[in-house]
Ligand SMILES: O=C(O)[C@H](O)[C@@H](O)[C@H](O)[C@H](O)CO
């Protein structure tokens with residue numbers, strides 16, 4: 001019987017922490033603070049954090065096979081060189097939608113960088129609807145658009161056999177699945193695999209574990225939930241001491257730890273007093289299940 005432990009390992013006070021990614025080579029957790037326009041790298045051994053500020057909201061970060069990182073900044077897919085803090089634009093989307101920005105993104109098992117867009121929020125989850133689209137950046141830097149009419153493009157991951165793509169449009173309150181063709185990057189046959197219950201609130205970031213089960217961070221729900229996408233059942237709920245949990249990933253030794261990001265924006269002063277760790281980085285140990293390594297962008 002494993003005993004679950006939850007601790008805030010970094011009191012970063014993120015306005016909206018997102019996109020946690022484990023970098024094995026540096027024993028570090030990468031993440032972003034979207035409205036603060038920051039990409040952060042926390043070294044789990046030294047406990048030191050480095051930050052790079054960019055010129056627009058940065059909504060996701062991912063590893064790059066050839067070194068450095070890629071990130072979604074505003075409506076641009078970019079490379080990020082950590083040493084000199086330089087950002088190079090690879091592609092721009094939603095050129096006709098000036099109020100849009102990218103939101104969550106992740107690299108597929110073939111090295112394509114998937115990310116979706118949304119209209120900028122006036123308050124958390126308050127925005128012009130149906131403005132977003134889902135895209136991927138291929139290793140040759142061309143962009144494929146999958147569909148539009150997205151409200152808040154959010155969590156994404158792939159099944160362990162790479163035949164299913166899981167996706168969350170937050171305001172649908174659903175975790176969806178598509179058939180996935182890894183060779184071509186095509187998706188088809190959209191269906192819902194889980195509908196959130198009322199107290200689970202808004203589905204946000206997501207990751208898969210080494211048993212093929214999905215972990216979803218529930219924004220305003222203060223929890224991560226483990227789902228079986230085959231049966232559509234919730235298997236486990238892990239509550240955190242903060243309400244605005246935004247995303248999760250596995251990391252640490254053998255990917256046996258889970259890291260969770262969260263937000264402070266949208267909290268009133270009373271809730272901030274009750275939840276002083278809001279915006280911090282949380283580590284969950286003792287889950288008894290491991291994750292898998294993130295895929296690096298191949299371009
Ligand atoms: O991090 C994100 O995915 C969005 O950018 C955030 O603003 C919130 O999480 C969202 O409002 C909740 O649905």
Ligand SMILES: [Zn+2]
Nearest residue numbers: 104154204205
């Ligand atoms: Zn999100």
